[in-house]
Amino acid sequence: MNNSKHILRPGKRNIMPSINVTEPVKLSPHTKTPSASGILKHEDKELNCFAAVPRGAEEFAAAELGLLGISSAKPGKGGVSFITHRKGLYSANLWLRTASRILVQLSQFPCSSPKELYDGTFALPWHDIITPEMTLSVDCSLRDSALTHSGFVALKTKDAVVDRIREAYGRRPNVDTNSPDVRINVHLHKNVCTISLDSSGESLDRRGYRLERNEAPLRETLAATVVALTGWDGSMPLADLMCGSGTIPVEAALLATATPPGLQRRFGFQNWLDFDASLWNNLCEEAKKGIRTLPVGVVSGYDLDSKALSIARKNSAMAGLEGRIHFFHTAMQEFRPDGEKGIIILNPPYGKRLGEEDDLRELYCQIGDVMKKYCRGWTGYVLTGNLELAKYIGLKASRRFVLFNGAIECRLLKYDLY
Numbered sequence: 251m252n253n254s255k256h257i258l259r260p261g262k263r264n265i266m267p268s269i270n271v272t273e274p275v276k277l278s279p280h281t282k283t284p285s286a287s288g289i290l291k292h293e294d295k296e297l298n299c300f301a302a303v304p305r306g307a308e309e310f311a312a313a314e315l316g317l318l319g320i321s322s323a324k325p326g327k328g329g330v331s332f333i334t335h336r337k338g339l340y341s342a343n344l345w346l347r348t349a350s351r352i353l354v355q356l357s358q359f360p361c362s363s364p365k366e367l368y369d370g371t372f373a374l375p376w377h378d379i380i381t382p383e384m385t386l387s388v389d390c391s392l393r394d395s396a397l398t399h400s401g402f403v404a405l406k407t408k409d410a411v412v413d414r415i416r417e418a419y420g421r422r423p424n425v426d427t428n429s430p431d432v433r434i435n436v437h438l439h440k441n442v443c444t445i446s447l448d449s450s451g452e453s454l455d456r457r458g459y460r461l462e463r464n465e466a467p468l469r470e471t472l473a474a475t476v477v478a479l480t481g482w483d484g485s486m487p488l489a490d491l492m493c494g495s496g497t498i499p500v501e502a503a504l505l506a507t508a509t510p511p512g513l514q515r516r517f518g519f520q521n522w523l524d525f526d527a528s529l530w531n532n533l534c535e536e537a538k539k540g541i542r543t544l545p546v547g548v549v550s551g552y553d554l555d556s557k558a559l560s561i562a563r564k565n566s567a568m569a570g571l572e573g574r575i576h577f578f579h580t581a582m583q584e585f586r587p588d589g590e591k592g593i594i595i596l597n598p599p600y601g602k603r604l605g606e607e608d609d610l611r612e613l614y615c616q617i618g619d620v621m622k623k624y625c626r627g628w629t630g631y632v633l634t635g636n637l638e639l640a641k642y643i644g645l646k647a648s649r650r651f652v653l654f655n656g657a658i659e660c661r662l663l664k665y666d667l668y
C-alpha cells in the first residue's frame with residue numbers, strides 16, 4: 251500500500267504527519283506559482299472560471315454566458331468553463347439561472363501526496379487574498395486520486411493557507427464553516443489538484459425569495475433548468491399543474507421578465523479584498539432598468555394543497571411578482587387550458603416510501619388522460635424520479651432529458667399533444 255493511502259485511511263486522522271511550517275518549502279518542479287501581485291488584483295485580469303450547473307443544463311448556461319458577452323464558454327459534464335474579467339464574473343453570478351456556484355481557479359498542480367498538496371497550496375500568495383481578520387472555509391471534492399479522504403485534503407489545504415498568512419502577518423485567520431468571508435475550493439482529479447476561490451459564497455440556488463418550504467421543493471436552479479429545457483420564452487402561457495411552493499412558476503416569471511435571479515442576495519466576491527462596489531452597483535442598477543412587467547395570466551400554478559399554495563404566493567411576492575402569477579387551488583384533473591397553445595409542466599410526487607407507488611399509479615394515469623383529452627396543441631413536460639410510474643402516463647414522450655434532483659436521477663419527459 252502506498253504511504254499516502256495508508257496515512258489517509260478514513261478514521262485514522264491522528265496518524266497524519268505534522269508539518270513544520272518554519273522549514274523552507276520546496277516546490278515540486280511542476281508547481282505553477284502565481285506572482286503575489288497577479289491574483290485577482292486588477293479588474294482586467296483574466297480569470298479562469300468554472301460554473302457548476304445541473305447535468306443537462308450545460309448548453310443553456312453556456313448560451314447565457316454568451317448573452318453576457320462571454321464567448322469563451324465551454325460546456326462540459328456538470329459545468330461550463332469560461333474565461334472572463336471581474337465584470338464578467340460579477341455578471342455571471344448575478345445572471346446565471348442554472349449555475350449553483352462559480353469558481354475562480356487560482357492554481358493547478360500535480361498532487362499525489364500530502365506534501366505536494368501542502369506545498370502547492372502554500373505557494374499561492376494567500377496573504378494577498380485573506381487577512382488574519384477574515385474567516386475562511388475549505389470545500390473539497392476528489393475523484394480517482396491517491397489522496398482519498400476529502401476531510402483530510404480540506405484540512406491540509408487549510409493548514410497551508412493559514413501557515414502562509416501567518417508567515418506574512420504573524421497572525422492567522424479563523425475558520426468559519428457556516429458563513430466564511432472566503433470559501434476555498436480544492437478539487438483533486440487523477441492526481442491533479444485545482445485550487446479555486448468560490449465567488450458565489452452561498453449556493454446560487456439560494457435566490458433569497460424562498461423563505462418557506464413545502465415538503466419536496468425543487469431547487470431553484472433545477473426549476474430554472476426545467477423551464478430552460480422547455481424552450482419557453484414568455485410568448486405563450488406556462489402552467490405548472492402541481493406547483494407546490496411555486497418554484498417553477500417563479501423561475502419562469504423571473505426569466506420572462508428578464509429579472510436577474512441573484513438581484514436579492516449577497517455573493518462571496520463581495521467579501522473579497524478586491525471587491526469593486528461601484529462596478530457591482532452599476533451592474534445591478536443596469537439590470538433593474540431592464541426588468542419587464544409580466545402580463546397577468548401568462549404564468550400560473552395549480553395545486554391541491556392550500557398550504558403549499560400559500561407558500562407559493564409568499565415566495566412569488568418575495569420575488570417581486572406579487573399578483574403577477576395566478577395560483578389556483580385546483581386539482582390537476584380539473585385543468586382546462588385557456589388558449590390554443592402553451593406549456594404545461596408537472597412535477598408529481600415520486601412515491602419514495604413503500605406502498606405509496608400503488609396510490610400514485612392512478613395519478614400518473616390521470617396526468618396522461620388530462621394531457622391527451624384536454625390539452626391538444628399544447629406541449630406537456632413531466633419531471634419525475636420514478637420511471638416505472640411514468641409508464642402509466644400512457645403517452646409516448648418525444649424527448650427525455652436526464653436531470654438530477656439532489657442524488658435522485660430524474661427524467662424530464664416531453665409530450666407533443668396533438
Ligand SMILES: C[S@@+](CC[C@H](N)C(=O)[O-])C[C@H]1O[C@@H](n2cnc3c(N)ncnc32)[C@H](O)[C@@H]1O
Pocket residue numbers: 464466467468469491492493494495496497498552553554555558580581582583597598599600613
Ligand atoms: C413534488 S411536489 C411539487 C414540488 C414543486 N415543484 C416545488 O418546487 O415546490 C408535488 C405536488 O403535487 C401536488 N399534487 C398531488 N396531487 C395533485 C393533484 N391531483 N392535483 C394537483 N396537485 C397535486 C402536491 O400537493 C405537491 O405539492
